[in-house]
Amino acid sequence: MKLKSNVAVSDSGFVFNAATGDSYSINPIGQFIFNLIKNGATEEEVIKHILKKYSVDRPTAEKDLYDFKKILESYKLIDTTNE
Amino acid sequence: MTDKMQYERPVIKPLNTGLMNKFGTRTEYEPFTHIDGVAVADIIKEFGSPVFVFSERKLRENIRNARRIFETRYPKVQFAWSYKTNYLNAICNVYHQEGSWAEVVSRFEYDKALQNGVPPDKILFNGPDKTDSDLELAAQNNSPIHIDHLDELYRLIDIAAKMKNKPRVAIRVNMDTGVYPMWDRFGFNYENGQAWDAINKIMATGKLNLTGLHTHIGTYMLSAEAYGVAAYKLADLAINIKNVHKKNLAYIDMGGGFASHNTLKGSYQTGADSVPPISQYAEAITTALLNAGINTEELPWLYLETGRALIDDAGFLLGTVISNKRLADGRRATIMDFGVNILFTSFWYNHKISPAQPFGNYTEDCVLYGPLCMNIDVVRENVTLPPLNAGDHVVVHHVGAYNISQSMQFINLRPAVIMIDMKGKPHMIRKQEKLETLERDEVVPDYLSKFKL
Ligand SMILES: Cc1ncc(COP(=O)(O)O)c(C=O)c1O
Numbered sequence: 125m126k127l128k129s130n131v132a133v134s135d136s137g138f139v140f141n142a143a144t145g146d147s148y149s150i151n152p153i154g155q156f157i158f159n160l161i162k163n164g165a166t167e168e169e170v171i172k173h174i175l176k177k178y179s180v181d182r183p184t185a186e187k188d189l190y191d192f193k194k195i196l197e198s199y200k201l202i203d204t205t206n207e
Numbered sequence: 208m209t210d211k212m213q214y215e216r217p218v219i220k221p222l223n224t225g226l227m228n229k230f231g232t233r234t235e236y237e238p239f240t241h242i243d244g245v246a247v248a249d250i251i252k253e254f255g256s257p258v259f260v261f262s263e264r265k266l267r268e269n270i271r272n273a274r275r276i277f278e279t280r281y282p283k284v285q286f287a288w289s290y291k292t293n294y295l296n297a298i299c300n301v302y303h304q305e306g307s308w309a310e311v312v313s314r315f316e317y318d319k320a321l322q323n324g325v326p327p328d329k330i331l332f333n334g335p336d337k338t339d340s341d342l343e344l345a346a347q348n349n350s351p352i353h354i355d356h357l358d359e360l361y362r363l364i365d366i367a368a369k370m371k372n373k374p375r376v377a378i379r380v381n382m383d384t385g386v387y388p389m390w391d392r393f394g395f396n397y398e399n400g401q402a403w404d405a406i407n408k409i410m411a412t413g414k415l416n417l418t419g420l421h422t423h424i425g426t427y428m429l430s431a432e433a434y435g436v437a438a439y440k441l442a443d444l445a446i447n448i449k450n451v452h453k454k455n456l457a458y459i460d461m462g463g464g465f466a467s468h469n470t471l472k473g474s475y476q477t478g479a480d481s482v483p484p485i486s487q488y489a490e491a492i493t494t495a496l497l498n499a500g501i502n503t504e505e506l507p508w509l510y511l512e513t514g515r516a517l518i519d520d521a522g523f524l525l526g527t528v529i530s531n532k533r534l535a536d537g538r539r540a541t542i543m544d545f546g547v548n549i550l551f552t553s554f555w556y557n558h559k560i561s562p563a564q565p566f567g568n569y570t571e572d573c574v575l576y577g578p579l580c581m582n583i584d585v586v587r588e589n590v591t592l593p594p595l596n597a598g599d600h601v602v603v604h605h606v607g608a609y610n611i612s613q614s615m616q617f618i619n620l621r622p623a624v625i626m627i628d629m630k631g632k633p634h635m636i637r638k639q640e641k642l643e644t645l646e647r648d649e650v651v652p653d654y655l656s657k658f659k660l
Contacts, residue, residue, distance in 0.1 A: 139219065147222045151569035151594075154217035180214035184596065191533055192217040198537045199219070 125161055125170075125193060126203045133158045141201060148199065153178065157192065161202065167193075216531075216594035218569045239561035239602045244631040247525055247563040247600055255639060256600070257526040257545035259624040261607065263301060265521035267629070270305045273517060276486050280493040283508040287331050289463050290316040292514030292608045293522075297626055297636035299323050302517075310463075310512040314341045317350075331460065331510070333379070333421070335359075335393065342366050346374035353377045353421045353460070355394055360405060367414040377419035377460065378405050382440050384433035390425045397440050406444065410452045417454065420444055423462025423512065427471065427555075431483045434461065435491035442499030445507060460510035461492055467519035469556040469605045477559075478605075485516060515608035522607025524550060525563070528599045529578060539573040541595055545603075546577015546584040549621060551613040552606060553586045560586075563600035566593035579618050611637075616645065 130143040137155050139148040150158060156177070160170050167189065174185045196202045240247055243262050250260060270286065277284040287310040288302035294316060299309070300323060309320035312334030320330045327348030335355040337345070342363050345352050347370070354360050354376055367374050379394030380402045395401040409417045420441045424433055438461060445456045465488050468478040496509060526545040534540050547553055560575065570591045577584040586603075595601070614621055620640040625633045 138222075148219050149222055149569070150219045151215060151217065151567055153215055154219050154569075157217050177212055178214040179211040184214070188216045191531070192219070194533055195219060195537065199221070201219075 125167055126164075127158070127162050128201060128203055131201050133162065139201065141199075144200070146199070148201075154192065157189070214596075215567050215569070216596060218571050218594050220569070220571055237561055238563065238565050239604075240563055240565075242523055242602075243627045245627055245633055247602060250625060250633060251525055251527065251600055253633070254623045254625055254635065257524060257543075257549065257622045259549075259606070259611065259622060260523045260525060260633075261298065261624070261626045261636070262521045262523075263626050263628050266298070266301050266518065267305060269517045269521060270302060270307060273485050273511075273513060274306070276489045277493065277509065277511065280489050281496065281506075281509050283506060284511070285458070285508055286511050286513065287329075287460075289512045289514035290320060291612055292463075293518055293611050294319055295611055295624060295636055296323055297634070298518070298611075312336075314338070314344075317341065317345065328375075331421075331512070333423075333512075339366065342374075346370060346372075349375060351375045351377055351418060353379050353419075354405070355379050357405070360408065364412050364414055367412075373414060373416040375418045376409065376415045377417070377421045377458070378402060378409070379421045379423070380441060380444065381422065382424070382437060384424050384430075384436040386425060386428060386430050386433045390423070394422065397444070402444060403447070406448060406452075410448075410454070417448070417456070419456055419458040419460055419507070419510070421460040421462065421510075424464060426464045427466045427515065428464045429466050429481065429483065431487040431491045433491075434488050435495045437461065438492045438495035439499055442496055442501060446500055449501075449505070455505050456507050458508040458510050459496065460512065463512040463514045463516075465513055465516035467515040467605060467608065469519060469552070469558065472555060472557055474557075478556075518607035519605040520607065522605070522610070524603040524606045524610070526601055526603065528595045528597050528601070530597050531595070534574070539571055540576055541573050541592070542576045542578060543586060543601065544578055545622075546579045546586060548577065548579055548584075548615045548617045548619060549610065550577070550586060550603065550606065551610055551615070552608070556605075557587060557590075558606065559604040560590060560592065561602045561604065562593055562595060563602050569593060616640065620645070 132140045137150050139150055157170055160173055171185055197204055242260055243264055287308040288299055289310045291312055308329040309325045310331045311317045311320055317332060327350045330350045332345045332350050333353045339362060343366055346366060352374055380397050381391045381394045382397035383389055395405045409415050422437050422441060424437050441459045448454055465485060466482040468482055470478040524545060526543045529542045529544050532540040570593050572589060572591050574588055575586040575590055577586055623635055623639040624637040626636045627633050
């Protein structure tokens with residue numbers, strides 16, 4: 125899971141894709157995950173960080189991260205071709 | 208544990224600045240945690256999910272308000288609760304306690320009103336499907352019979368011939384009120400003279416006591432003026448009856464049909480923004496009646512059979528998220544534990560839906576599905592909601608009218624119905640259906656009672 129090079133995240137929760145000109149808003153946990161991905165965290169590491177910071181059980185976190193990843197893929201914001 | 212942050216699903220949403228938002232309004236984002244002071248979570252804990260909840264306070268407020276609005280404009284006003292709108296006995300009895308009579312359209316509803324203790328002469332009997340035995344009973348009971356078609360009129364004349372008392376009757380009149388499509392399948396038409404012919408027929412037989420005129424111009428009528436036109440046309444008939452037959456009518460019944468604050472599908476405005484207040488309907492009707500040229504001493508009673516506008520906002524459906532899904536086209540789908548089986552009105556309305564617990568500022572567009580295994584089970588095609596997790600509760604608003612009476616027992620058992628009383632105490636007014644409830648009237652022939660697999 126790798127952020128595409130032309131994607132930028134602002135501190136206020138906006139995502140900008142310079143390649144397409146599209147922008148997006150994300151919620152705080154989405155931003156938290158985005159920053160982890162940006163810093164090269166693996167999926168398992170992301171899960172661990174979420175479980176540490178938020179009151180949530182593992183299956184829920186996994187399910188939601190899976191879905192989030194799918195939607196990032198569909199917006200062409202991350203690259204998963206090497207997984 | 209306690210120092211951890213509250214969890215919310217990660218959400219990302221494209222920003223389409225400048226585009227009109229077709230996904231509803233900001234008001235849908237408010238959490239709705241209590242009904243009349245009772246916590247949604249507590250109701251679900253005690254009575255299960257899904258569950259219908261009625262606010263007695265709101266029911267009484269609505270009818271009192273409507274009465275006040277009409278009674279301050281016209282001297283003789285009588286409401287009759289339209290049973291089909293919601294015929295749970297507890298609900299009907301709230302209206303009866305508030306002085307409403309009953310309006311029924313079938314023998315089943317007629318018997319229900321009798322059983323609830325409504326005096327038979329205060330049950331208005333409408334509808335195209337009254338059998339001879341229904342007509343006989345209503346005639347003997349002195350219930351006002353609202354004649355829908357010629358066949359019924361002739362049958363009733365025959366029945367009346369065998370009776371000592373003249374049955375009390377009104378005719379249902381349909382007319383052009385400037386709103387289309389016109390509801391011309393019920394009653395006798397005003398413009399083409401059918402209504403006048405029926406009146407002359409009734410007067411000529413001498414066997415029926417013509418006491419009123421009835422109309423119901425449609426349902427969820429957004430035009431108050433249409434009621435003014437209808438009232439004027441009925442008043443015109445009443446004046447002709449007075450002039451030609453020397454008879455004063457006891458009442459003019461304007462039916463139901465005032466719009467509630469729901470949002471119709473396909474409408475860009477929310478119901479709250481586009482629906483006329485009851486005072487506008489009242490103004491149109493009473494102005495027409497008072498100015499039609501009827502002598503003040505001879506003004507007829509004004510009957511009203513208002514349904515949805517009196518009850519929609521007193522009813523709530525509480526439900527729970529079963530699961531979230533991502534559809535093949537990328538849209539998010541949320542599956543609820545209630546569907547079109549118990550929320551029939553989701554075929555007509557974009558019901559307002561609120562999460563029942565606090566949430567962050569982020570929202571996403573999604574489609575809300577019910578739990579039935581069929582494609583038409585869609586509660587909202589497009590709705591903007593904060594991310595909901597499995598197990599979260601939601602409140603569907605303005606579900607008081609027609610959902611209880613039109614619900615389908617399909618795939619699932621129908622849920623309990625609760626009423627929160629004036630002091631904030633919940634009462635079960637219908638228990639959840641059980642397997643036995645459904646099988647009570649089933650018969651399995653002996654030869655089908657056993658099998659081996
Ligand atoms: C004869 C009659 N009266 C009253 C009503 C109640 O209508 P509403 O709920 O639109 O007020 C109906 C509903 O269709 C009706 O058919």
